[in-house]
Amino acid sequence: xxxxIVEDEPKTGAYLRQGLAEAGFIVDLSADGIDGMHLAxxxxxxxxILDVMLPRLDGWQLLRAVRQAGNEVPVLFLTARDxxxxxxxxxxxxxxxxxxxxxxxxxLLARVRTLLRRGKTKELDVLRAADVELDILRRRATRGGKKxxxxxxxxxxxxxxxxxxxxxxxxxxxxSLVWDMNFDSDTNVIxxxxxxxxxxxxxxxxxxxxxxxxxxxxxxxxxxxx
Amino acid sequence: xxxxFSITLRLTLLFGATSVIVxxxxxxxxxxxxxxxxxxxxxxxxxxxxxxxxxxxxxxTSRAELDALPQQLKNALVGHYGLSMTVxxxxxxxxxxxPNASFTPALLTLTSSATERVSTDLVVWKNGGHMHRxxxxxxxxxxxxxxPVTVAVATDISHHVELLGTFSATLWWAMGLAAxxxxxxxxxxxxxxxxxxxxxxxxxxxxxxxxLNDRIQLDTLPIELKETATAFNDMLARLEDSFRRLTDFxxxxxxxxxxxxxxxxxxxxxxxxxxRTIEDYREVLFSNVEELDRLARMVSDMLFLAKADHGLIxxxxxxxxxxxxxxxxxxxxxxxxxxxxxxxxLEGAGIVxxxxxxxxxxxxxxxxxxxxxxxxGGVTRVVLSKTGDGDITAVVENTGADIAPExxxxxxxxxxxxxxxxxxxxxxxGLGLAxxxxxxxxxxxKIQATSANSITRFTITFSHAVN
Numbered sequence: 001x002x003x004x005i006v007e008d009e010p011k012t013g014a015y016l017r018q019g020l021a022e023a024g025f026i027v028d029l030s031a032d033g034i035d036g037m038h039l040a041x042x043x044x045x046x047x048x049i050l051d052v053m054l055p056r057l058d059g060w061q062l063l064r065a066v067r068q069a070g071n072e073v074p075v076l077f078l079t080a081r082d083x084x085x086x087x088x089x090x091x092x093x094x095x096x097x098x099x100x101x102x103x104x105x106x107x108l109l110a111r112v113r114t115l116l117r118r119g120k121t122k123e124l125d126v127l128r129a130a131d132v133e134l135d136i137l138r139r140r141a142t143r144g145g146k147k148x149x150x151x152x153x154x155x156x157x158x159x160x161x162x163x164x165x166x167x168x169x170x171x172x173x174x175x176s177l178v179w180d181m182n183f184d185s186d187t188n189v190i191x192x193x194x195x196x197x198x199x200x201x202x203x204x205x206x207x208x209x210x211x212x213x214x215x216x217x218x219x220x221x222x223x224x225x226x
Numbered sequence: 227x228x229x230x231f232s233i234t235l236r237l238t239l240l241f242g243a244t245s246v247i248v249x250x251x252x253x254x255x256x257x258x259x260x261x262x263x264x265x266x267x268x269x270x271x272x273x274x275x276x277x278x279x280x281x282x283x284x285x286x287t288s289r290a291e292l293d294a295l296p297q298q299l300k301n302a303l304v305g306h307y308g309l310s311m312t313v314x315x316x317x318x319x320x321x322x323x324x325p326n327a328s329f330t331p332a333l334l335t336l337t338s339s340a341t342e343r344v345s346t347d348l349v350v351w352k353n354g355g356h357m358h359r360x361x362x363x364x365x366x367x368x369x370x371x372x373x374p375v376t377v378a379v380a381t382d383i384s385h386h387v388e389l390l391g392t393f394s395a396t397l398w399w400a401m402g403l404a405a406x407x408x409x410x411x412x413x414x415x416x417x418x419x420x421x422x423x424x425x426x427x428x429x430x431x432x433x434x435x436x437x438l439n440d441r442i443q444l445d446t447l448p449i450e451l452k453e454t455a456t457a458f459n460d461m462l463a464r465l466e467d468s469f470r471r472l473t474d475f476x477x478x479x480x481x482x483x484x485x486x487x488x489x490x491x492x493x494x495x496x497x498x499x500x501x502r503t504i505e506d507y508r509e510v511l512f513s514n515v516e517e518l519d520r521l522a523r524m525v526s527d528m529l530f531l532a533k534a535d536h537g538l539i540x541x542x543x544x545x546x547x548x549x550x551x552x553x554x555x556x557x558x559x560x561x562x563x564x565x566x567x568x569x570x571x572l573e574g575a576g577i578v579x580x581x582x583x584x585x586x587x588x589x590x591x592x593x594x595x596x597x598x599x600x601x602x603g604g605v606t607r608v609v610l611s612k613t614g615d616g617d618i619t620a621v622v623e624n625t626g627a628d629i630a631p632e633x634x635x636x637x638x639x640x641x642x643x644x645x646x647x648x649x650x651x652x653x654x655x656g657l658g659l660a661x662x663x664x665x666x667x668x669x670x671x672k673i674q675a676t677s678a679n680s681i682t683r684f685t686i687t688f689s690h691a692v693n
Contacts, residue, residue, distance in 0.1 A: 102522040153557065179558040183587045184523045189562045196561075215515030
């Protein structure tokens, strides 16, 4: 998976590159709009991450140029300006998603993965990870063949973890995807919810599947054991 | 071209003009009355004399009596200064005349054609610097075969005219002085009356961000200016309040940012001061991330509030089923409520027009607060209802310790925490209620808080006009 980052703030750019590279992506970084546009038009990328304020050519113009060239690559905008007009403009110009600075890197990573996955993977009806099996249609969860009793939201939460294995899911993303809470709500609630899910899922098993990544969120690791 | 005269000038001119008009009318009236009075007086005297002469003439039956007429008339006229008389015979011969009598021919010829025996037409003429007023009559005498005799009497009215002249002159002077005086008084009264306005002007002039505390003294103001001054004072009070909040907010921001930044700096500097194990570094980074998360959240909340202040929050207008949203919110916050052994209840229903995600945030903040301040085993209740006016209300109430009455008005202030010891705990920066209020206001709604008898209640009212 190849990603182009166009970001003129050197520190942000460097860390984004490092972070995404360490997450397994191939990353190109450009620090100004014109160079970025050339790269975007000449190389094949799976995703563009554009800062709005760029020297020489801003993010919107770059995006327009790319779309005019018939390139439908997904685009994620980073903006420091949290203005309603910006959002409208961004989505009208054909951006797929946006993040307002400052943002958590885990959040960015999660959004990047969502965009890259979009339309590509078939949603499975039965999810399996380690010895856990989740039957989406019948709303049944089992671990090691034994049924686990989950509330509706706990089921949705586990489904999210299983669909996004190995990904660190920030609390805000979980709140947004499971409870439709799209603002900085009580993160304490997420902690409680995850703790309860864990109690049902992990407590009676030596192998713990949901791990807390301090300061970032939670990750479901099914891996083939250490 | 319109010139703008000052109120003082206008009122001064008005006072002057009014007094001139009034005095002119009065002067005219007095002059006329006096003149008329003199005329009446003259007419009385003159017609009296004519009657006298008539009486004398009608009694004449012989030549001797006719010869005695002058003496008789002279006697009758004794003591009447300025009175003159002439009696003309049928052929115009003078039968009698007082010395210095000089009658205008107009008077004498007037009567020859008169049909009236005694006319009341007074004639005025001037002779040798004296003004005269005269009356004439034609009287038939039996003795002279009833041939008519003309009798004319006149009185010197110079002193009347003089008197009237002096009176007029005095009147003019008085009028001028009175006009001047009333103009001056008007000017003084206006100046004095407008002093409170100068007061207002002075306070306006001196008002600046450093001095918003001056107020116009209402008790000394005339009633007409009270309304203006009250409005002005209210405006000042609002400005002062807004400005105080703004400065408080600015210094609060600085204060709120300083603590986490100082933590981050100290921690990072200390860590870098010597080589440490990887675990130690990780620990510091974890701790930093927590601080930074809080900072980022605070900044985005402050941005939201700043946008709200500038009217940049534009809620979408969609149909929002509050009961449905609340069911979901309760599902979310129920997890926290359960942890704290707080029961959550929802009653009623209500549909409003608004921005779904903003309203969720606004009510979510209230729910989160309510759960946090409920005592263990307590109840947090949400009641949706429709008032008689068609307004939709959402009441979020919790059982638990009351908010002190003096704190109640401030709880919507930014960074305000009822309990200072809770400062910097995990519950956020104290912007939640301010954000809720901003959202509700952006929806043209109202939010109020009451706290008594161990129940704290927040009431949101969505105006029916919007829905």
